[in-house]
Amino acid sequence: MSEAEESESQQLARNLNELLQEIRVAQAGVQILFGFLLSITFMERYVAASGYVKAIHLTTVLFATAAVLLLTGPAAWHRVLFRQGRREYIIRVADKLAIAGLACLAVAVSGTLLLIFEMVIGGLVPVVLGGAALVAFGVVWFAMPLQQRSRGPAPERIDSE
Template sequence: MSDNGGNLRRGRRETEEERADLRWSDLLQELRVVQTGVQILFGFLLTVVFQPRFTTPSETDQDIYPATVLLGAATTGALIGPVSFHRLLTGRRLKPQTVDWASRLTLVGMFLLLCTMASALLLILRLVLADSLALWLVLGMAAWFLLCWLVLPVWTRARHTSEPDEPSVLRGPGGGDS
């Protein structure tokens, strides 16, 4: 397929608005998946302090817990942010910009989710394992999350994309999410 300039393009011919609609739909599906996990994790974090075993946490655990709860709250905020963007900008003919900002917020939310997961794992594993082992296991899990959530997608995109149809959100403003 070629564009008006004769250059070969992959994919369908879509207007900017049609592309934004499809990207928005994809993003909503992604957010549905991640928001459920975040809500469960955040609910757990809010109740853990009331568990009998948590009544006498170490000084370090007393520092880790509030940091973890705040990270969970920040994650929730970032992943609900796209809904506010959509609601407040609907009907203003800003769909492409809305999708760009919602994509950025989602990436921020995913980074915060990684931090929340690592912090929650550290808190839990410190209660049942030696501190040094807990730390190594958390670092291993954080590396796993980075591999699954960042390295493999970026590697796949680089390997299978010769020229992107549009700028990427990872490369700067105005970019897309696919």
């Protein structure tokens, strides 16, 4: 069945399923990252770490926490509002939560890179690498898709993507 032949209800169900699948991919990564960030506090080197390193760590933990909150939010919304006839609303909110969650995940991953390199080598290199990672996430995850989006919808195709 092509998208043009779907009923509105079928399209909403498909859109929600696709969105939840995409979020599952990001959730796995953020959960592993969160666990790693929590484990750092139990390392002997952490006790002797500078205030700068601890500030990077805590900031990164906050962004990872926000990513968990925002990326798991759509599943909670879906479950709480299940069979309430609010699928379209759930999709609109879930889309915003997922995008915000990905932005927080990008900051958390970049912060983790900064943290690791700061603890291993220090100096300017960690700041450059962390900043470069953040820019790369911004370009690949946001700027490039937004550029395509600004071009408007693609012409309809007979074959599926």
